[in-house]
Amino acid sequence: MSTEETTPDVVICPGGPLLLRGDHLVQDDEGNEHRTTRPISAVCRCGKSAVKPWCDGTHKVIPAKHRP
Amino acid sequence: MPLPKPRGPLSEELVARLVAAGSISTGSISGGSISGGSISGGSISEDPGSREDAAISLWILYELSYRGYAEVDDALEFDPELIRLRRRLEADLEQRLRERWPGTPAYDRDGTGFAEALFAMIEADDGPSLARYLQKDATADQAIELLKCRSLYHLKESDPVSFTLPRLPVGPRAALAELQYDEYGGGRPERLHAHLFARGLEAAGLDPSEGAYVDQAPLEVLEQNNAMSLFGLNRRLRGASVGHLAAFEATSSLPCRRVAQGLERLGFPEETRAYYEEHVEADAVHEQLAARAICAALIEAEPDTEDDVWFGAWTCLDLEGRIARHLFDRWGVA
Numbered sequence: 001m002s003t004e005e006t007t008p009d010v011v012i013c014p015g016g017p018l019l020l021r022g023d024h025l026v027q028d029d030e031g032n033e034h035r036t037t038r039p040i041s042a043v044c045r046c047g048k049s050a051v052k053p054w055c056d057g058t059h060k061v062i063p064a065k066h067r068p
Numbered sequence: 069m070p071l072p073k074p075r076g077p078l079s080e081e082l083v084a085r086l087v088a089a090g091s092i093s094t095g096s097i098s099g100g101s102i103s104g105g106s107i108s109g110g111s112i113s114e115d116p117g118s119r120e121d122a123a124i125s126l127w128i129l130y131e132l133s134y135r136g137y138a139e140v141d142d143a144l145e146f147d148p149e150l151i152r153l154r155r156r157l158e159a160d161l162e163q164r165l166r167e168r169w170p171g172t173p174a175y176d177r178d179g180t181g182f183a184e185a186l187f188a189m190i191e192a193d194d195g196p197s198l199a200r201y202l203q204k205d206a207t208a209d210q211a212i213e214l215l216k217c218r219s220l221y222h223l224k225e226s227d228p229v230s231f232t233l234p235r236l237p238v239g240p241r242a243a244l245a246e247l248q249y250d251e252y253g254g255g256r257p258e259r260l261h262a263h264l265f266a267r268g269l270e271a272a273g274l275d276p277s278e279g280a281y282v283d284q285a286p287l288e289v290l291e292q293n294n295a296m297s298l299f300g301l302n303r304r305l306r307g308a309s310v311g312h313l314a315a316f317e318a319t320s321s322l323p324c325r326r327v328a329q330g331l332e333r334l335g336f337p338e339e340t341r342a343y344y345e346e347h348v349e350a351d352a353v354h355e356q357l358a359a360r361a362i363c364a365a366l367i368e369a370e371p372d373t374e375d376d377v378w379f380g381a382w383t384c385l386d387l388e389g390r391i392a393r394h395l396f397d398r399w400g401v402a
Contacts (some may be wrong), residue, residue, distance in 0.1 A: 007242075013188075013356050014180050021246075038250050042353040050325070054354040055319030062189065 015067040017042035017055035029055040069279030069382060071137050072128055076121025078114040082153070085109060088149075107144060123290035126148060126157040127282070130297040133231075156296050162305075164294060166381050172378040182367060183359040186381060190318050196396055197388030199323030203238060203329035210399055211334055215222045215274060216281040217289045217391065221280050221296070222265035222343070226251035228300035232309040236327050236362075237369040238311065243361035247313075247354050261350075264343040271339035288394045299380055307373030308364055311380025314358035318383065320351035333384040 011019040020026070020041045026034045031042050034053055042055035045068035053061045071087070074080040089107045116122035129139065132145040138185035144150055175185035202211060226248055235242055253260035266276035275281070299309035363381075367374045397402075 011360075013360065014096075014184065017239070017352065019353065019356055036362075038350070038353060039254060039356065040250070040353055042356060051349055053198065054349050055321075056348045057352045058189070060322065063072055063158060 012045075015064065016059050017041075017045055024055045034044075069131070069135060069137055071139065071275065072124055072279065072282045072286075074121075074337075075124045076117030078112075078116040078121050079125045079128065081112055081114045082125050082192060083332045084198050085112065086128070086137070086144065089141055089144060106147050107149055107276065111149055116157075117191065120287045120290070122157055122160060123287055123294060124159065124282075125293045125299070126154065126297075127290050129154045130294065130301070131279075133238060133297070134227060141392060150214065158302070160198075161291070161294055165386075168359055168386055169382050170380050172375050175307070180364070182364040183356075186281075186314060186359050186363070187318060189381065190315060190385065193385045193389075195385060197326075197391040198277065198395065199326040199330075200394045202294040204330070205401075206330060206334070208334045208336075209332060210395075214395065215272065215340075216284055216388065217268060217395070218273075219265070219269060219281050220293050222284055223260040223262050223276075224293075225265065227262075228296035229309055229313050231300040232306050235306045236310070236366060238360045239369060240366040243357055243365065244309070244310070244313075244385035247357050247362070249395050250350060250354070252380070257273030260344070260347075261343070264339075264346060267341040268337075268340035286391075286394050287327065288387065288391040292391060295383055295387055302376035305376060305380075307366065308380030308383070310358065310362050311377035313380075313385045314355070314363045314377075315381035317358045318355040319388070324348050324351065 005015060009019070009021045011021075013019060020043055021039070022036070024036045024041070026036065026041075026043060029036060030053075044052050044055045044058075046059040046062060046066070048058040048062055050058065071083050072079075073079070085107045088109070116125060132140070132142075132150070135397050136142050136145075154240065173185060173189060175181050175188075198214060202214065206214070229244070230248060233241060235246065236244060249255075250383055251261050253263070257263055269276040296312060298308075299305045301313055324344040324347035328341045331341045363377050367377060
């Protein structure tokens with residue numbers, strides 16, 4: 001990890017969620033808005049989470065080829 | 069907390085000597101030397117009568133570095149004789165854990181290779197799942213027994229790896245602090261995970277005080293807790309400490325959902341479920357941070373720590389598997 005540059009606020013995890021650092025308002029696929037509640041949040045990218053828009057680890061139980 | 073009950077000749081002698089040293093809470097400095105804070109009667113000579121005797125003795129010693137005991141002098145944390153005993157017991161535990169470990173796996177070290185390899189190792193782990201059993205089949209008594217076993221760690225949740233924080237290079241240190249900030253409630257005590265668990269115990273009619281169920285904890289639970297303290301309290305094992313953390317977090321989200329569902333099925337109160345529900349979301353974040361921003365970044369900055377990162381991660385899965393097998397044996401579950 002480089003410490004010379006600014007740390008990214010958004011990090012895409014291969015096969016997993018998108019990490020979002022800081023306070024944000026996230027709009028889900030139905031148009032509802034959700035405020036982040038943690039210093040860093042994981043946003044679902046596989047579409048299968050039961051707590052969308054947040055990640056709940058469900059990407060790990062879907063076949064690898066269907067993971068984001 | 070009260071001192072645990074001895075489980076053999078070594079813990080018998082240890083508890084007796086701790087109590088005999090008195091409960092002066094701080095040593096006084098006179099003439100440049102600190103008085104108090106030492107055990108009398110020479111070296112502790114007993115050998116452990118069993119692995120359980122060794123494990124409870126080590127657990128008792130480690131507690132001196134966490135919250136301590138009302139009847140024991142706080143200054144004994146660094147008593148040379150107790151440190152000598154701790155190192156003897158730690159060496160035995162570490163040797164046993166290392167003998168079990170199959171070694172660092174081969175993997176593609178480019179880019180995000182470490183995280184993918186870590187998640188693959190966890191996915192390939194076919195150890196028995198307490199969470200799955202709790203979700204569908206466990207009785208209320210079995211769930212209570214599990215909560216009691218878990219209380220040893222969950223009431224100290226995240227504490228062992230906090231000792232690792234100042235021992236990490238800058239990138240992983242910032243990432244671990246970010247993770248721990250969430251574990252400790254982001255500044256709000258009511259969201260601190262250990263406190264959430266205590267509230268869950270209380271709501272379930274159990275004793276939320278630390279150490280309440282230590283005497284009932286089986287060897288496997290004591291060893292799981294001792295391993296985390298071993299990794300956290302020894303700077304040289306910082307790799308194992310964060311490796312353990314990564315595996316722990318990466319085996320938490322989905323199992324916590326199952327446990328929450330099982331507790332709901334069995335009619336446990338909302339507060340007890342809330343602890344597990346919180347972890348579904350929290351640990352989906354933490355597993356990514358731990359694997360990528362902490363472990364992979366530590367290995368990049370200090371390549372010599374890599375084997376220990378894997379050792380810690382594998383040991384986490386192994387010790388959890390041992391607890392599950394022990395409880396399934398007790399419960400007659402195939």
